[in-house]
Structures are given as C-alpha cells and as structure tokens.
Amino acid sequence: MTRAAGTVAVVVALAIAAAPVAAQPASSVPAGAAAAVPAELVSIARLADPVLPEPVAWLPQTLGWQILAGLLVLGVLWLxxxxxRRWWRNRYRRDALAEWRQLEARWQLExxxxxxxxxxxxxxxxxxxxSAWPREQVASLSGAAxxxxxxVHAGHATHGAQALAPLxxxxxxxxxxxxxxxxxxxxxxxxxxxRQWIEGHVSA
Known part of the structure; x- marks a missing residue:
C-alpha cells in the first residue's frame, strides 16, 4: 500500500512537470508597455527643423551679368x-498723306x-x-529739274516718281x-x- 501510494505520487509529479505553463493574465502586463514609442521616432521628434536656403534673387549677382544687363537696357532705350525720333521726323509725311486722302476723296465724289x-x-x-529738304535746295526747282x-530722292518709290514726271x-x-x-x-x-512718292521718298 505504501509502495502504490509512492508510485502515484511520482506519476502526479511528472504530470505536473510536463504540463505547459499557463499564459499570464493581461492584467500582469505593465500598462505602459503597449504604448511604448520606438526609439527611432523619438529621435526624429527631437530633430530641429531644416534650414531653408534664401530665395534666388532675380537681379544678376555677378559683375559680368550686371554689365550685360546694363548694355541690354541701354540698347532698348536706344531703340x-x-x-x-523717326516718328517725329515723319510727321510732315503723315500730314501730307492726310491731305492726299482728302484730294482722293474729293476726286471720287466729283x-x-x-x-x-x-x-x-x-x-x-x-x-x-x-518739309524734308532745305528751302534753297527745293523751292526754285521746276520742270525737268x-x-x-x-x-533721285524717290527711295523705293522710283516708279511713282517716274509716273509723276509728266505732271x-x-x-x-x-x-x-x-x-x-x-x-x-x-x-x-x-x-x-x-502717294507712293510721299510714302517712300528718302529725306535729307
């Protein structure tokens, strides 16, 4: 009877040793362990904001570009x-064309x-x-001269000057x-x- 009880005790002990360990209840896990933040994210959060470069200026920064820009401005002003100047010098031509249009309209009406x-x-x-040449050069001219x-001064209106010759x-x-x-x-x-001569003649 004693030997049988000992055998039973040994079997029970082996069974207990072979049984899997039960999972710990959720309450045994620390409350802060599930919300732990990875170390990499913590490091990124501590970084300073990046420094942006200054905006690129529209004005030239080097001496060569400044000289070139100045030359371009002078060229535009010259043009x-x-x-x-050309518009002002040709005002007499515009006035003559205005009178010519009046003559043409008069002839068409009558x-x-x-x-x-x-x-x-x-x-x-x-x-x-x-209006285009000195008076002493033009006023006395008549006939063939x-x-x-x-x-001679027709410019690209040579045909017009030739047609005017009989008149x-x-x-x-x-x-x-x-x-x-x-x-x-x-x-x-x-x-x-x-009209061709007024538009195309080459003035002095």
Whole structure:
C-alpha cells in the first residue's frame, strides 16, 4: 500500500512537470508597455527643423551679368529713342498723306473736277519736299529739274516718281480746260504715284 501510494505520487509529479505553463493574465502586463514609442521616432521628434536656403534673387549677382544687363537696357532705350525720333521726323509725311486722302476723296465724289485735283497734287508734293529738304535746295526747282529731283530722292518709290514726271514737267502748267480733259485712268495713276512718292521718298 505504501509502495502504490509512492508510485502515484511520482506519476502526479511528472504530470505536473510536463504540463505547459499557463499564459499570464493581461492584467500582469505593465500598462505602459503597449504604448511604448520606438526609439527611432523619438529621435526624429527631437530633430530641429531644416534650414531653408534664401530665395534666388532675380537681379544678376555677378559683375559680368550686371554689365550685360546694363548694355541690354541701354540698347532698348536706344531703340525706343530711335523709333520716337523717326516718328517725329515723319510727321510732315503723315500730314501730307492726310491731305492726299482728302484730294482722293474729293476726286471720287466729283470725277468731273479732275482739274482741281491735278492742280493741287504738284503743290502737295512740293510742300512735302520743302518739309524734308532745305528751302534753297527745293523751292526754285521746276520742270525737268524738279522731275529729276523727285526721281533721285524717290527711295523705293522710283516708279511713282517716274509716273509723276509728266505732271511736274508739263501738266501742271496747263490751263483748267486742258486738265479737265485728262482721262480718269491717268488721274488715278497720278494720284497713286504721288502717294507712293510721299510714302517712300528718302529725306535729307
């Protein structure tokens, strides 16, 4: 009986030793262990904010670029000055073209009044030339000499100057009756020729 009790005690002890260890209850885990923050995140949080570079300036920083920028500004100012000077010098040309348009409109409204238009055209061309050249160089010109002057200074309006030659050589000295018989086609040619010379002549 004693030997049997001892055997039972040994078996019970072995069974207890072989049994798995029970999991610890959740209450035995420390409360702060589940919310622990990784060390890497803590290190990143302690870093200082990055320092951003200064914005790039639009103005040139080196001497060479400053000189180039200055030259560009001077070039633009020179172009503006040249355009303004040319516009101012050509104001007489714009005035002459305005009077020419009035003559053309007058002829279109009164085709039978060609004599008045042909009388006014050479006067308009002479006034235009007097605005572009010294008076002593232009005022005394007439006939063939005047026609030659118009052609020499015609610029890209050479054909216009050649078409004007009959008007300034002969026709402007005719009376009103003779001018009234000039065909409408010839009047149109002379109007266009005078406009071409006013627009294209090369002034002094």
């Amino acid at each position: 503006v000055w040249r355009a303004a 085709p039978d009044n060609a004599a008045a238009v042909l009388t006014a055209l050479p006067v308009l061309v002479k006034r235009c030339a007097l 005047w026609a030659q002057f118009l052609e 300034v050589r002969e026709m402007q000295y005719q009376d009103q009756q003779q001018l009234a018989r000039v065909p409408a086609h010839d009047v149109r040619v002379l109007l266009d020729a005078s």
